[in-house]
Amino acid sequence: MKRITIVEVAKRAGVSKGTVSAVINARRTVKPSTRDYVLEVMKELHFRPKGVARNLKNGGQDKSIGIIIKDLNYPFYTTIATGVKEYANSKGYAVIVASSENDHECEKTFTHLFSSKDIKGAIIAPIVEGAEIDHLFRLKMINYPFVLLEDVKGIQANVVAIDNSRAIKKAVKYLIDSGHTKIVHFAGPPASSHTHERIEGFRHAFSESTLAFNKDMIVSVGSRHEESYGNTLKFFRQKRRKDYPTAIVCFNDQQALAVMTALRELGIRIPDDISIVGNDDISYAKIYPVPLTTIRAPQIEIGMRAAEILIQNIESPTMLTVERVVLETEFVIRESSKAVKLRR
Amino acid sequence: MKRITIVEVAKRAGVSKGTVSAVINARRTVKPSTRDYVLEVMKELHFRPKGVARNLKNGGQDKSIGIIIKDLNYPFYTTIATGVKEYANSKGYAVIVASSENDHECEKTFTHLFSSKDIKGAIIAPIVEGAEIDHLFRLKMINYPFVLLEDVKGIQANVVAIDNSRAIKKAVKYLIDSGHTKIVHFAGPPASSHTHERIEGFRHAFSESTLAFNKDMIVSVGSRHEESYGNTLKFFRQKRRKDYPTAIVCFNDQQALAVMTALRELGIRIPDDISIVGNDDISYAKIYPVPLTTIRAPQIEIGMRAAEILIQNIESPTMLTVERVVLETEFVIRESSKAVKLRR
């Protein structure tokens, strides 16, 4: 059983391909009666014209780009996508978004899909774990324009990112400066490069202070809600109260929320007992149970810059040099953190 | 200046089209030295193979569907999309999402894009305002499978939706039963069909009670944050305290947040002075400044059902009968509402 084509329809309707084509395209040059009949036959045969074939002749003029994010439900990413849309739309590009949900296969699938559908280019928040990057090389081979939202080792490509290390450093410095001495970092998923960069930043902050860094200050907690919530509970239950940290630097705002929830459960007050600092500044951070002190990544700007670079590459007839832009973060102090009073 | 094709590359590299094709497809039948040379030429010419042409021969076997939502940053929609993914992935389909951002032209663009790229089908949260639905008719004409997330007058199509009217009715009934007599509805954007259905439900609830409905109980407030916030302020400022309602039924959770923010500004306490009821139950509703009493729409289930129907239609060789499924909502009581005590 093979696919039905325009030829079958033509034959069955007793007209020529050309006519069928005309009715598909709603051209007014077709006599209503034949038009209706052809339509009827199309319905009968359940004929679906193949877009790909239609586009071969004239096509390729649609302007569309794609963005592959890691989590459709994390506002950090959808806000970046909004930035992308903002710029892209202004240039006449439609943007479609796909989410890998942190699955590497999924990311691969989408890069293939985009290129094979002639989506003109892609912005990719890459999974960096297994360093499996054949699919990115493939894109390079076919000169498919793309920009990464995170550095990927081993490939030279456009990147727009933030300096995670510096961002965390700023936060830790603030904490230290405001008197905290028992600070821990609740790290993200081991597979994420963000996790490592942030750990690095945390560490560095100490090397620039009088406090000593110590491996126990890094606690692997993860970022999904259940996971982070559970790990936080565990962390505190196996500690005596006097060994509690006075400040927690969280991997991101999502984790911070789970941590807050757990602390509340444990009867630990924020910020009186413990200060919490998030990361990202998603739009909901300000309405958190306690409005969250956090490190703002300029999400809209990230999206816009990425889109700008991407579209430049798409429209350039020649190969452009690879760009790498690193955007600044901003430390936003809200109510989840405070200076430490002298010990009781 | 015309587009570079495989022919130019072949000519320039002194090989045949077939060979170039082979290197593009990373076939191992090409001698490394010629492969490298061809690659070089490709780079030089900045050649981007056209996916559309590649897919014409074998293609059309990729499994992909799209969903067009109205707001990329409203968790209600992204959660539906998550439901879609869940089901679709289990059937081997990739899903891409597009957001119309409430713009009708945008919706149209995406339906065209999807069908012309041979995305196999679409789930659409339609803008219903201007009843401009040529694009949907076009989809029907080419037998393109799609399912709507909202009824659209004048077109017979698959729909999976919730009963907005009944949902609100439940909420209002609860409010009335718990002693509220001064209830208002903050309505959504006039263009949305949800707005009208919800107003309808609000109205109906009264006809089934001893209280009388009155036009002033419906206040057009909108759903975007700034707008709702401003309108709420305005509403209360032009009223004397004793004329304040005791309960507000909000259009959706997003609006409810803006309303809460405004009330706080005005020194009105929730739920002591006024009860607030939202609509949707987005995941953040439970961490609102005051955890929000709301009407839960089964977002994941909506997505999954829609995907199921869509994929059935995609895979069926014959035309299936149109389905219309209406999912039940659930009233979730949290802390933003309470029974009314006898008047002070």
Place this chain on the structure above:
DNA sequence: ATGAAAGCGCTAACAG
């Protein structure tokens, strides 16, 4: 290991 040629399914002129 590479070249030559026959399509893939549709659209776009032109003829008629």
Place this chain on the structure above:
DNA sequence: CTGTTAGCGCTTTCAT
């Protein structure tokens, strides 16, 4: 108004 025909840019046998 409708039929005819020549492609669109690539993939794929099948020879060589």
